Amino acid sequence: MTDTTAVLPHQTGSLLPGHPTFVNEIVGTLSVHSQYVLHGNLRDEFLVTGEIMPLHRALWSALRPSGFEALITYDQIDGIGVYPPNDPAALQAVERVLGSNVVGRRPSPERLRMHLAKAVGVPEQPPIEAGGSRSAAPVAPVLRPAARVAVVVDHAARLVRAPGQLSEEERDFFLLCQKLASAAKAHTFPSTRQAPLYNPVLWLVDGERDLPAWFTAGVESIRAVAVGLPTLEHRLERARSLMPKFPPSTQDDPVAKTDPVEVFANRTEGMTLQAMRRITLLARDRDLGADRVADAVRIYKLGVDDNPWRRSSVRDQIIKGEQVITERVKGQGQAVAKTLDILKRAALGLSGAQANTSDSRPRGVLFFAGPTGVGKTELAKQVAELLFGDAQAYLRFDMSEFSAEHAADRLTGAPPGYVGFEAGGELTGAVRRQPFQVVLFDEIEKAHPLLLDKFLQILEDGRLTDGQGVTTYFTECVLIFTSNLGIIRTDPKTRERELLVKPGMPYVELEKKVKGAIRDHFTTELGRPELLNRFGDNIVIFDFIDPRTAGGIFGGQLGNVIRKVHAELGVEVELSPAGLQQLQGMCTADPDNGGRGIGNQLESVLINPLARLLFHEDAQPGDRVVITGVQAGDGTAGATLWATVHRGVR
Structure with a gap:
């Protein structure tokens, strides 16, 4: 068939109206x-x-x-x-x-x-x-x-x-x-x-x-x-021509002021005009009216019909989680409260609502900062369980493994022609397989500065293109970044480490100092204030663990040990009041290392000698171990338990 494009008068060098x-x-x-x-x-x-x-x-x-x-x-x-x-x-x-x-x-x-x-x-x-x-x-x-x-x-x-x-x-x-x-x-x-x-x-x-x-x-x-990809102007023009092909709206909401044409154009930012046509076909196949154009775009992007964020269970989980998380992440009332506020905002789809185009950004972004071992990673796990019902339903990347310049290839895949190109990216591949999940970037300050460009694109555009040219969308993810910035400063000349904040400091003062150090790191050291701006007010500061909180953490971890011994070996473990007091004193003597430090000490002075005792005594199901005292090791020998094994029925 002959092309009938009209021949228009044209002087070479001048712009052609209406052309890309x-x-x-x-x-x-x-x-x-x-x-x-x-x-x-x-x-x-x-x-x-x-x-x-x-x-x-x-x-x-x-x-x-x-x-x-x-x-x-x-x-x-x-x-x-x-x-x-x-x-x-x-x-x-x-x-x-x-x-x-x-x-x-x-x-x-x-x-x-x-x-x-x-x-x-x-x-x-x-x-x-x-x-x-x-x-x-x-x-x-x-x-x-x-x-x-x-x-x-x-x-x-x-x-x-x-x-x-x-x-x-x-x-x-x-x-x-x-x-x-x-x-x-x-x-x-x-x-x-x-x-x-x-x-x-x-x-x-x-x-x-x-x-x-x-x-x-x-x-x-x-x-x-x-x-380039189509501009907003072109997407609006295409949306106007495609909108009549959508099925009739299923809901008549006289209060709604949203123009479906604008929703269609805004939601397809970074997508092609061809994709907009295919989204229209998908909407017709699934009988999604013009009022559900956002759902049609989401299904096309992610390939998933079910939207966990729309479930009533998410709201119920967040309400229930206000108490559960506080019990599991001890001594961090302010951090937990702010995290829950951000999650409520994410569940309602209001993250970044103040921006003109916020639909393409991730559902939620959290930046956890504070001392080591105070519950940052634990709270990330609880967020995953809160939203998706599984504390392990989160994707974790240790940024200390991404300190080299070429490390970005692990996240997004190597470019064509390079080793590992066929494997794809660890981050992009995992998010495509499961679009609804929590993604944790641990110790972000240890990542190579070039890697920050990837984070900037995710935070701003909600998408990332891997080495194979495939686009991954992060619009339904909650991203959590953790950092120890603002806690310890290393002198660049002497290499001596200095605590910038100390236990017992009022929370307001600690929060101010840590946020100031984070601001200096991104603006002065890295020269990337735009990345800090993308985090906005989502920076959550964790406090040091006080003695009372340390005791609560110790009690929870000790309970885990006792339950584990009974579940694996069928052996009951008891501590006398004196033995319990002695053990708690040893494990919580230095709370500066947080809950992880308490756990490490508990492993050293209880779990190791207890395992040695149970092994040599050939403990059997039904046996009962009563611990009356603990003696710390001296460098040549491990800790010792003063304990009695009571044999059960053999």
């Missing part, structure tokens, strides 16, 4: 560039003067008014083609340039290079002779091409196995194409009154690095052009 930016960039520079590398959102649909078109048609609609007679297309599957298809005039123009019986053929790289030379008007170079040298035949002057055409080489990245590891044949092909770019000349044609223009070659690739880096580096005649 990248099209204007090409048309406006045809007098100075002979080749273009188009990369990015190439497989999308494009709005051209209010009409939806694929890429080739969008290019043709812009080039035709400049006097172009056809597009010569090429890819490795279909070979040489003509656009517009089924247009006799276009076919004749291509045959004048390349000769007859060429369309539909799949030429070798050498033959393809010769076709490109004909299209741009550069005389064919003599073929390469045996030994790699060319014959000494004289080179003819540059000729005007037989017709005004552009060559579109689609899937150009598939012409090479790896951009950095070219075979000799691949290297020669691109080197010759680079020479074509420099040798080509701009020409006028008698049939048009246009200024001299090049017959351009347009290479279509997904990523800017998909072709050899040296092919475009420093070559003025080759221009790289990014094809």
Whole structure:
């Protein structure tokens, strides 16, 4: 079918109203560039003067008014083609340039290079002779091409196995194409009154690095052009045309003021126009009315119908969790209260509600800061259990393992051509498999500064594209960052460590100092105030553990030990009042190391000697161990228990 795009009066170099930016960039520079590398959102649909078109048609609609007679297309599957298809005039123009019986053929790289030379008007170079040298035949002057055409080489990245590891044949092909770019000349044609223009070659690739880096580096005649994702203006225009195709709304809410067109455009930020069309089809298949456009977008992004955030159980869990978390995370009343407020906001979908476009951001963001061992990781686990019913339903990354510059590859996957590319990213892969989860980044200050760019993109856009080009959405995740910033400062010269805050300090003063240290770290040391701004008021400060809290933590951990011994061995463990008091005094003598320090001490002075006793006494189910005293080890021997084993029924 012949393309009926109207020929509009056009002066080369001026903007084409209603055309995408990248099209204007090409048309406006045809007098100075002979080749273009188009990369990015190439497989999308494009709005051209209010009409939806694929890429080739969008290019043709812009080039035709400049006097172009056809597009010569090429890819490795279909070979040489003509656009517009089924247009006799276009076919004749291509045959004048390349000769007859060429369309539909799949030429070798050498033959393809010769076709490109004909299209741009550069005389064919003599073929390469045996030994790699060319014959000494004289080179003819540059000729005007037989017709005004552009060559579109689609899937150009598939012409090479790896951009950095070219075979000799691949290297020669691109080197010759680079020479074509420099040798080509701009020409006028008698049939048009246009200024001299090049017959351009347009290479279509997904990523800017998909072709050899040296092919475009420093070559003025080759221009790289990014094809971006649709702007809000284009998404709004597309949403207006698609909204009538949604099923009728299932709810008539006269109070609602939200325009479904705006919701559709805002929710599809970072997505293609083609995706918007597919979302509309999905909504029709599932009978989701215009009032549920947000659900249609979410299902398309995540591939999940069920939305745990909509369950009434989430609200019930948060209400119940106000008491449960306080019991499990002891001595952190202020931190727990603020965390619950942020979770309530997330459950209602109000995180970032003050922003113009907050729909793409994560459901919730928490930044836990404070001394070590005071419950930051434990509270993260409780948040996971609170929201999704499982304390282990969270994804944890220890940022001390990501201190190297290349560490980001572990999170998002290595770029194409690098080792580990096929494996994908640990973070992006896990979130795609389970879009509703808590993601914990432990000790964020230990991550390499370049990794912070990834976090900035997640916090701002709610998405991340991995090394394979697949986009992962974090819009239904709760992200938790933990840090020990503001607690200890290491002198850069002497390497001596100094406590910036101390146990017993009023919470208000501690909070002020820790937040100040965090601000200084991101703004002064890292020079990344924008990342700090994304955390906003979601920074939750944990206090030191006081003696009373330490006693409560000790009691909980001791109970865990006793229950574990009974569950595994069937042995009852009892402590006399004196033994209990002695053990608690030893375990809570230094609460500065937090609950983890108490646990470590309990393991040293109770669990180890208890295990030794049970092992040597060959304790059996029904036995009872009564502990009356504890003696700490002296460096050569471990701790000792004063205990009696009472045999049960054998």
